[in-house]
Amino acid sequence: MATPPYPPPPPYVPQPPANRLGGKHKTVLGCGGLLFTFVLIGAIGSACSPTGSETTKKVPGPAVTVTVTATATVTPAANAAAGSPKRAQESAPAPAASAEPVTAKARLSNHVGQQLQAAQDAAQAEGFLVLTSHDATGGNRMQVWDRNWKVCSQSPGPGTLDTATTIDFGAVKLEEACP
Template sequence: MFRSSIVARLSGKTRAGFRRGTGVAVTVAALALALSACGADTETGAAEPSTTTTTTSSRPATTSTTTAPASTATSAPAALPRTSTQTPTTTVTLEETVPAAVPAAAPVAEPALMPAVVCMNLQDAQDLIQAQGVFFSRSTDATGRGRKQVLDANWIVVAQSPGVGVPITEGVADLSVVKIGEPNPC
């Protein structure tokens, strides 16, 4: 508060005038920032915005006056002065950039099919599913004790859902597992 009153006194503006000038400056800065943020991102494939260039030139009006010499042989009235006026010329050039065509969508990949992973160690089973193009699969403790599979290589798959050859997407593959060395059908 002290600082703004000193600046106002030095600039000869009252507090209200100082605030009004600051408000205008802030508004202009915000408008400039908003306009500069309107550009498109070319790395993501978005189209370039169209640009318009306007060139205007104008010449001031010029007037020239010429008087024809008077003839001495005749008694005709003196010639009137001729006046020519050039009108101002304005040239406007508009240039518009047409946005680039949007690339066609990538072809849809074949759906991943569930591989046979029963009796494989959990890590190898997950690697095989990932090789099919699905990177998120779930695993659950087949004993019902709710144990978490921290080290995937210490577990063996005893059942899978969905069955072999069924199309799968992310998170659909569910593998039932037990620790290696525990009773299992493998």
């Protein structure tokens, strides 16, 4: 037998398909998948949070009555002695109202033992708008999520106060004991 004049063909190896997605498409799809993952984790985390176990009752605040008094002072002019009543009326200064500071008072309830966010909401409903809070353990931790803290102390205590008074709540995390 004679040898064939040409060499045998190489074995057939299928070629992988050409990449139809460029680098930009891969990046967009990767970022979209990453964003979806973060949203999914956030939704699961918020569904599993223990905030629903605490119930708080909103108490309406008392009615606040503000009384404003004005006093007028009229001084007769020097021309009034001259006998001309018309001139005395023309030269008399306009009555001036004395500007006394108006302060509103309201009753502050005892908010110790409440969830920090509920205590803040209740104090605002009572008319107190200047509110602060601090870590009662002395650890200087920030109350980033007020619903995760409970009130251990309140300064000033309950009573009738000026509504411009700063109310400070000492708080600890829900699972911690008050110092």
